[in-house]
Amino acid sequence: MGAGAVGTSVAELASTYGHTVTGIGDSSSAAVDPGGIDVEAVLERKRTDNTVGQLAPADLLDGAYDALIEATPTTLGDAEPGYSHVTSALERDRHVVLANKGPVAERYDDVRRVERESEGTMLFDATVGGAIPVVSTIDAFDSDSVSAVRGVLNGTANFILSRMATDSLDYEHVLAEAQDLGVAEADPTFDVDGTDAALKCVIIANVLYGGGYTIEDATVEGIQNVPASALSLAAEDGRTIRLIGDVADERILVGPRLVPESGTLAVSGTQNIVQIETQHAGRLNVSGRGAGGHETATAVLRDIGLLE
Amino acid sequence: MGAGAVGTSVAELASTYGHTVTGIGDSSSAAVDPGGIDVEAVLERKRTDNTVGQLAPADLLDGAYDALIEATPTTLGDAEPGYSHVTSALERDRHVVLANKGPVAERYDDVRRVERESEGTMLFDATVGGAIPVVSTIDAFDSDSVSAVRGVLNGTANFILSRMATDSLDYEHVLAEAQDLGVAEADPTFDVDGTDAALKCVIIANVLYGGGYTIEDATVEGIQNVPASALSLAAEDGRTIRLIGDVADERILVGPRLVPESGTLAVSGTQNIVQIETQHAGRLNVSGRGAGGHETATAVLRDIGLLE
Numbered sequence: 362m363g364a365g366a367v368g369t370s371v372a373e374l375a376s377t378y379g380h381t382v383t384g385i386g387d388s389s390s391a392a393v394d395p396g397g398i399d400v401e402a403v404l405e406r407k408r409t410d411n412t413v414g415q416l417a418p419a420d421l422l423d424g425a426y427d428a429l430i431e432a433t434p435t436t437l438g439d440a441e442p443g444y445s446h447v448t449s450a451l452e453r454d455r456h457v458v459l460a461n462k463g464p465v466a467e468r469y470d471d472v473r474r475v476e477r478e479s480e481g482t483m484l485f486d487a488t489v490g491g492a493i494p495v496v497s498t499i500d501a502f503d504s505d506s507v508s509a510v511r512g513v514l515n516g517t518a519n520f521i522l523s524r525m526a527t528d529s530l531d532y533e534h535v536l537a538e539a540q541d542l543g544v545a546e547a548d549p550t551f552d553v554d555g556t557d558a559a560l561k562c563v564i565i566a567n568v569l570y571g572g573g574y575t576i577e578d579a580t581v582e583g584i585q586n587v588p589a590s591a592l593s594l595a596a597e598d599g600r601t602i603r604l605i606g607d608v609a610d611e612r613i614l615v616g617p618r619l620v621p622e623s624g625t626l627a628v629s630g631t632q633n634i635v636q637i638e639t640q641h642a643g644r645l646n647v648s649g650r651g652a653g654g655h656e657t658a659t660a661v662l663r664d665i666g667l668l669e
Numbered sequence: 670m671g672a673g674a675v676g677t678s679v680a681e682l683a684s685t686y687g688h689t690v691t692g693i694g695d696s697s698s699a700a701v702d703p704g705g706i707d708v709e710a711v712l713e714r715k716r717t718d719n720t721v722g723q724l725a726p727a728d729l730l731d732g733a734y735d736a737l738i739e740a741t742p743t744t745l746g747d748a749e750p751g752y753s754h755v756t757s758a759l760e761r762d763r764h765v766v767l768a769n770k771g772p773v774a775e776r777y778d779d780v781r782r783v784e785r786e787s788e789g790t791m792l793f794d795a796t797v798g799g800a801i802p803v804v805s806t807i808d809a810f811d812s813d814s815v816s817a818v819r820g821v822l823n824g825t826a827n828f829i830l831s832r833m834a835t836d837s838l839d840y841e842h843v844l845a846e847a848q849d850l851g852v853a854e855a856d857p858t859f860d861v862d863g864t865d866a867a868l869k870c871v872i873i874a875n876v877l878y879g880g881g882y883t884i885e886d887a888t889v890e891g892i893q894n895v896p897a898s899a900l901s902l903a904a905e906d907g908r909t910i911r912l913i914g915d916v917a918d919e920r921i922l923v924g925p926r927l928v929p930e931s932g933t934l935a936v937s938g939t940q941n942i943v944q945i946e947t948q949h950a951g952r953l954n955v956s957g958r959g960a961g962g963h964e965t966a967t968a969v970l971r972d973i974g975l976l977e
Contacts, residue, residue, distance in 0.1 A: 649952060659947065662811070667809075
């Protein structure tokens with residue numbers, strides 16, 4: 362469900378991972394075939410006609426499948442329509458793999474409650490860090506033995522800050538350039554005001570502390586007011602500024618922070634990095650491409666592999 | 670099986686991960702209790718008497734357990750006695766979690782053959798990269814979509830090279846210091862001649878290409894002949910030298926390589942780093958503590974968690 366960059370990438374790559382796509386839906390249409398749909402034809406139709414088929418989205422949810430991939434856009438508050446998609450699948454005892462952050466950031470306790478009554482399992486590694494295995498790595502440790510998780514969780518904000526630093530450019534200038542390059546969306550609000558990074562931290566907190574968190578529990582500051590001069594001053598001191606999300610001691614902080622210029626957290630461009638502090642294994646660093654259709658799709662496909 | 674740093678750490682941490690230790694064995698003795706042994710008493714006995722109990726190692730293998738932890742020292746060639754421990758458990762339809770590299774580096778095809786006939790599963794994330802999830806991360810991708818794996822896989826060699834570089838010291842001087850600090854063992858041969866890193870690369874190659882590799886298939890050069898002057902020359906050019914293991918195009922290369930001084934591969938001290946090149950998700954970097962009893966034990970315990 363969802364025919365944006367992630368949903369279509371999952372459909373494109375599914376067969377190389379040994380899976381059959383029995384349906385694709387977007388906000389207004391669906392294509393369903395229990396024997397497997399013609400992915401190329403459906404994606405071509407999406408490009409030319411902006412629909413994926415002649416059926417309604419509800420037909421997809423009622424159709425034949427083992428796992429529902431929820432890849433509609435992230436929404437705040439009630440997390441709809443993603444929330445209803447997830448619970449519909451779980452109530453039918455189907456598995457769910459999420460790329461949409463909303464249900465596990467804003468309504469984690471609700472979806473977990475529905476999952477407990479279901480024979481289906483819910484996985485959501487794709488919601489944090491794109492291609493980087495963040496949730497699954499935290500999950501693999503006993504959560505009691507993870508003391509903190511922090512990192513760079515938004516590629517757009519990181520691209521803007523690294524570009525401002527290396528070329529002494531203003532925020533507005535670099536943002537416009539990022540939009541031209543397709544790195545920043547037309548409406549980059551959630552990327553630059555910290556909301557996107559905060560939602561990812563909320564998901565991490567829910568995993569670490571067994572639920573109870575929404576974005577209301579996060580203290581969030583964006584990068585819109587970081588002046589070029591602050592980056593120059595930081596550089597004189599061998600440091601730079603990154604938008605860091607930090608989950609520790611049962612609280613969530615997101616904001617621009619000073620970090621060592623050649624340190625592990627100072628990834629450049631659209632890279633993401635996550636540091637996991639563990640009690641028995643020290644600090645683990647995981648970095649890579651934190652966004653992108655194909656990148657996020659591989660995380661979805663890794664999760665599907667775990668369900669078999 | 671194995672009461673060295675890793676085996677005893679697994680025993681110490683097992684209960685915090687919700688597991689019961691029903692036996693511990695070393696090369697000459699064993700303690701077994703289906704209801705759970707007194708770990709502290711056994712480890713105290715190991716420290717004072719250098720035995721773990723009054724039984725024979727064979728009694729451990731014949732005892733009651735769900736998963737055998739193979740943590741005896743890595744041996745080359747026939748990989749004994751680890752190989753016999755692993756097959757004994759699989760033949761009894763038990764799971765096996767390895768920290769010992771031998772069986773999966775030197776006799777991968779043999780142990781996989783025995784595993785196929787068994788209801789038990791064999792996992793070995795602890796054999797590569799200590800606390801860093803390397804094998805499991807590669808495994809989570811479709812192996813066809815991983816094009817290369819490279820990295821710093823031996824903490825002792827990395828400690829020596831980073832120390833030689835930062836303080837312009839000779840190999841012999843730093844090696845002696847590393848031995849004093851307990852970073853290098855009394856006999857550091859396998860760490861400095863590249864054998865240890867090569868065995869880890871062999872395991873990676875076996876996972877990536879479905880078996881067929883032993884250390885005979887690796888081209889290996891150690892760090893014993895890297896002069897301090899080579900590191901100074903590299904530094905003048907913004908580079909440094911690291912012992913890099915590289916698995917790509919179905920071949921294994923291990924040796925000292927020039928890498929950018931502030932680049933991702935130039936981790937310092939005893940850190941390890943692994944870069945996984947994927948077809949759809951770009952490059953993934955994973956770094957952390959590559960050795961140590963507790964660190965490696967957490968990898969064993971993560972694997973045990975997957976078996977439940």
